[in-house]
Amino acid sequence: xxxxxxxxxxxxxYYTTKQSYQKHFDYNAFWTKATSNRIIVGAFAxxxxxxxxxxxxxxxxxxxxxxxxxxxxxxxxxxxxxKGDWDVGITLDVIEYATKxxxxxxxxxxxxxxxxxxxxxxTYPVIVEVYGVPALxxxxxxxxxxxxxxxxxxxxx
Numbered sequence: 001x002x003x004x005x006x007x008x009x010x011x012x013x014y015y016t017t018k019q020s021y022q023k024h025f026d027y028n029a030f031w032t033k034a035t036s037n038r039i040i041v042g043a044f045a046x047x048x049x050x051x052x053x054x055x056x057x058x059x060x061x062x063x064x065x066x067x068x069x070x071x072x073x074x075x076x077x078x079x080x081x082x083k084g085d086w087d088v089g090i091t092l093d094v095i096e097y098a099t100k101x102x103x104x105x106x107x108x109x110x111x112x113x114x115x116x117x118x119x120x121x122x123t124y125p126v127i128v129e130v131y132g133v134p135a136l137x138x139x140x141x142x143x144x145x146x147x148x149x150x151x152x153x154x155x156x157x
Contacts, residue, residue, distance in 0.1 A: 004038040005097035009108035010047040016133040046086035098124040111138025
């Protein structure tokens with residue numbers, strides 16, 4: 001069986017599925033699909049922590065599925081803007097796990113990750129699968145991946 005490492009950009013998946021489908025992403029259905037006949041060497045969900053009870057419950061659901069949930073505090077700036085992004089953290093973890101796995105699964109439509117996917121594929125003998133909402137996933141990210149899997153009704157609640 002092939003080894004797989006999974007990396008989920010939680011905020012990106014939440015907002016893109018909400019915007020395109022007005023639905024939530026089905027992490028259980030995704031887990032079943034992404035891990036079928038594979039050995040899991042790592043599964044990470046990267047989220048922003050606002051500390052509210054609904055969010056804490058969601059984070060526990062992710063842990064119960066099998067994800068290691070990584071949190072960053074939500075930062076509200078004086079000018080009213082907000083900061084909270086995991087691009088560097090995801091990148092570092094993908095590069096670390098690229099040496100330990102056969103398949104990298106990235107859930108994000110963020111075009112910033114095209115450089116990461118291209119680098120991982122050029123440097124390591126890995127297959128990169130990208131899951132994203134078709135209308136809101138960067139074409140450069142789709143093109144960088146070995147396989148793009150569209151988030152559709154099969155992966156929505």
